[in-house]
Structure formats: structure tokens, C-alpha cells
Amino acid sequence: MRWWQQTWKQWQRAVEQLGRLRWNSVKSLASLFLVGVSLSVAIAACSGNGSNSAQNPAASPVAANKQDVELTLVSFAVTKAAHDAIVPKFVEQWKQEHNQNVTFKTSYGGSGSQTRAVIDGLEADIVHLALALDTSRIEKAGLIEPGWEKEVPDNGIVSKSVAALVTRPDNPKGIKTWADLAKDGVSLITADPKTSGIARWNFLTLWNSAIKTGASEEQALDFVSKVYGNVPILTKDAREATDVFFKQGQGDALINYENEILLAQQRGGENVAYIIPDVNISIDNPIAVVDKNVDKHGSREVAEAFVKYLFTPEAQQEFAKVGFRPVDETVAQTKENTDKYPKVQNLGSVKDFGGWNAVQAKFFEDGAVFDQIQAKINR
Template identity: 60%
Template structure:
């Protein structure tokens, strides 16, 4: 059916005065709708469009954040067990909070060896080394900015342990203190201070056993010389020293980190041994640092700094404690107090003037350690 077409002019004439009012009403209605739509569009724009970037740029930014990122961690040998537990915790936390996967590249070796490798080009984002001396070497090479220890809690120290003496079952040589290591006929296994961080801590523990209890430096030199006369093998690092003693059955006594021996016992390697924690001991403080030059080059600073920060959380410190490091976090210390033997006198590297002074006096080429070794070799000829 077709309806008749009525011309507009005829419609207006038929509607009369009412038609003019209707026309005005329609015009006002259209103006109101137009203004409302304009205001709505502007409001939506303010809420949803960033003034500094286009929608395309925002989409690209989100895509970049979700792209997997690699983090390179370089550490000293005995932290491997701890990071086996900690790395998955951080990866899950970062994925949950940032919707991004972190792929880790891990390297474990003797502390001074690691410092040298980073200086020579190993692109580490984060270094966790046995002593601040090695971190300072990387700083002097221009890779870490000065003041690295102030950018994180606890002056950069992230793990702490003490020195330990390990003997064969029933302790047949009756070694209970550092001073007993100088007894004739005691075969000692320790690492080499020229390559290993633990070896330098061991040396300071021997030296401090005399000087921190009222003895003179002459007496300390005599005692430490006697200890190294009893050293059968100088291992490259802490892990090699442990393997020599536990797997290859070398020596009567092993000197190593407390946490290294806790891990060995957990793995069943030290079941026929006695672990002694001397009452007078050294606080073995291990620093952490972001390697500024490499993180800026690789674009990994954000995740590197977040990872270092994570290592100070109760969650990570608890994981460190589970593999033998003494907790730095006072929140979890009470729950672990029965796990670690009490030390009555604990001294630090500052008792010897700090690591620069220690290096200059004891471990530089032709320093005191080299002179002790030369004297021992001359005596054996």
C-alpha cells in the first residue's frame, strides 16, 4: 500500500499556529542533544586519553612492559643453594605484579674471580659478593657509582654468616677453637686468600682470635703462621674446600662458612663430621649492589633494583636462613633463634680498619699473607 505524499508547505498550512510552535520545539530539542553529546565526548576524553601520549603510544608501552626481561646475577659460590629458593619467589612476585616474565642468568664462582670477570666485561646487573672489597673493585673500574652501599638497607650487606670449624667424627684431633688449629699434626683445609672471599674472612678470624682478645700483632703473626703451616691444600673457593674435605676426605679440619656446612649437612654430606662455631668469631658480611653501567645499557635497572629490594624482605631473608645464613631481619630472627649457635664475641672487618686497610696490610702482592707463605715455603725446603 502506498501512502499519499503530503508536501511540507501543505502540512504547515494545515497545522496553522501549532505548526510553528512544533517547529520551534524540535529546533530547541536538537540544540540540547547536540550540547549534551559535546560535553560527554569532552569528559570521556579527559578521563581516558593521556595528554602526553597518543593511544598508539600507550598500547606500545603496555606491550613493551609485558615483554620478558633478562636479569643477570653474579654471586659467590656458596649462595647458589639460597638463590635456588629465592629466584622463583621473585619471578612469581614480579609476574603477578607486573604481568612480565623475568628470565635469570646466574653465575656462581669465587668472589674475587667474579669481580674480575665483571670488570672484564661480564654483563652483570646485580653482584652479590663475599666481601665489600670485591664490590669496591668494580666501583673503581667505573661500573658501579660511588655510594652503592647507601642505596640499599644495612649498608649494602644482604647476607651474614660466621666462621666454622669442621672435624671428622668424634673430633679425634680435639679442635674446639681457632687456637687449636695451630697444634702440631693437625691438617687444615681452607681456601686461598688470593682467590677466595671466605679465605680472607678465615684469615681475619685467625688474626682476630688473638688481637681481639688482648693479644699483640706479633703474637697474631706467630699464630697465623703456625695455622698456615698446617694447611695441607689451599682450595680455589669455599665450595672446592668443602668438596676436598667431605668428598675426597682430605685433611683433619675444614675452615669454612657456617652456612656452607649447614647446606652440606642438609644434603647428607657432613653426617660423619662435627661442626664447631667458635665463641670468638667474625661477622662475615656479604654485600649486594646494582651494576649501574650494565643495567643502564641493558635497560634492566627497574627490575634489578626491585630484585635487590626483594632480598631484604622477610620472605627472602627466611629463604636465606633456610640455607644457613643468619637472618638480618629482626622480624624473623626470633623464629630462627634456636637454629644458630650463640657467639659471645663477634667482631667485623671494621675492627681491622675496613677493607681498604685490610687489603693493603694483609692481601696485596708481597703483603703479610705473601710473606707468611714465603716463610713457610722456605722452611719446607
């Protein structure tokens, strides 16, 4: 089946190339014809003499040969509630359309930890991670083919959020802006950028807030150092940070995804005091198929279908219900969601800082800015 899948991809590429060629290119047409013949032979070989596709012409090649498919979805911690709602909908739809049972194995944790687990051998079919840098690391390890972000809409960004600043009820410390987190006597809870993709977004949010309000690089470093000096504990991921703040009662403030705060508010059944500062950053989370693993498992067709399903209005509405800002504009523009997600006036992007490779090198590599800050505060 791996050979068939490779042939299918060759067919798709040939079709795309043909659209860019002049029709008088006989050589190109001949190449396309040969690929088509190879594909037909592959399908015939995979189908077998008594295949289900003969009985059900609409059945897919995978569905015709394998009744049950198992997908392994590896994601960062705060997406669990969304996927718990979306996966059953996809499974039901796929069963109706293809008469094939799909089951999911899932793994949730800090994005950096999940990335290392996949590179070290966790055979994920799909990865939904906190930042594109983590997906790129899996690509560099040879597990994801280059160009993964072009396979689906929005450069692979399937969920997004902004940073929220949470305070205690009645806000006794008077925390209103990012700048207030550097004040003496303020205790902040956030996750560790070394293990959590969300925590890198938090760090970048703080740095962005300083730069966008006129600070120099030196002043931004001083500000962020003071903020992290007010952090008593760095948790391993955003979910743990939320638990430390709400369940253990530690800290005067918490930085986290807006979606994580909204979800905590839903689960707790009471209002959570939080602010979405006007100087903020777009927190973009990519999705990708792990090519090497889906080819090994024979699960490419279903994995790619699930990834595409996540961009549908039905799936995006489930993301919106648990606090993610929809990437689908039709969902984002409903009154329910415009009321729920106020527009951010000064919304930055990781691109403003050169992209994730530049950000990683400057701030998070061993010995870079974050390590220097940690050494300065003797953590």
C-alpha cells in the same frame, strides 16, 4: 630508555633534596618542577601511542615496553642454594604484579674471581659478593655508582654468617678452638685468600682470634703462620674446600662459613661435627646493582626490584633455610632461627681492623702479610 632512567634518578634526587630545603626556596621548587616536566616527557616518549600502560595503568614503564627481561646475577659460590630458591619466587611475583617475564642467567664462583670477571667484561646486572671490598673494586672500575650501599637496607649487606670450625667425627685430634689449628700434626683445609673472598674472612677470623685474646701483632703473625703451615692445599673457593674435606677426606679440620657447613649437613643427611667459637667475626656479604650494565640492558627497574626483594622476610627466610643468619630481625628472632643460630659472645667486625681497604692493604696485596706467610712456608 637510558635517558629516561637518568631523568628518573634526577627526579628522585630532587625529591630527596627538596625534603632538606625550606619551602620558601622558589628556585628549588622551580628546579623540581622542571625535572618533573622532563620526566613526564620522557615517560610519554617511552610509552608510545599504543603502549600497554594505557591498557594497564599499574604497569611499569619497563614492563610496558619490553615483555621479557633477562637479568644476569653474579655471586660467590655458596649463595647458589639460596638464590635457586629465591629467584623463582621473585619471578612469579613480578609476573603477577607487572605481567612481565623475567629470566635469570647466573654465575657462581670465588668472590675475587667473580669480581675480576665483571671488571673484565662479564655484564652482570647484579653482584652478590663475599665482601664489600670486591663490590668497591667494581665501583672503582666505573661500573657501579658511588653510594650503592645506601640504596638498600643494612648498608647493602643482604646475607651474613660467622666462621665455623669443622672436625672429623669424634674429633680425634681434640680440636676445640682456633688456637688448636696451630698445633703440630693438625691438617687444616681452607680456601686461597687470593681467589676467594670467604678465605679472606677465614684469615681475618684467625687473626681476630689472636688479637682478641691478647696477642700482639707479632704473636698474631706467628700464630697465623703456624696455622697456614698446616694447610696442605689452598682451594680456589669455599665450595671446593668443602668438597676436599668431605668428599676427598683430606684434613683434620675445615674453616668455612657456618652456612656452608649447615648446607653440607642438609645435603649429606648426617650430622657434621662443627664448633662456632665464641671469638668470631661477622661475615657480611653485600649486594649491588651494576649501574652501567643495567642502563645498557634497560633492566634497572627489575634489577633494583630484585635486590630489594632479597631483604624481604620471605627471601630472608630462604637464606636462613640454607644456613645464612638473617639480616631481617623479624626472621632472625623466630624460635626456629634462634635455635639454629646460637649467639656469638665475642663477635668482631672488619671495622675493628679499619675496614676492608685497610685489611686488603695490610694482609692481601702483593707482598703483604699473606704473601710473606706463604713465602715463609715455601708454598
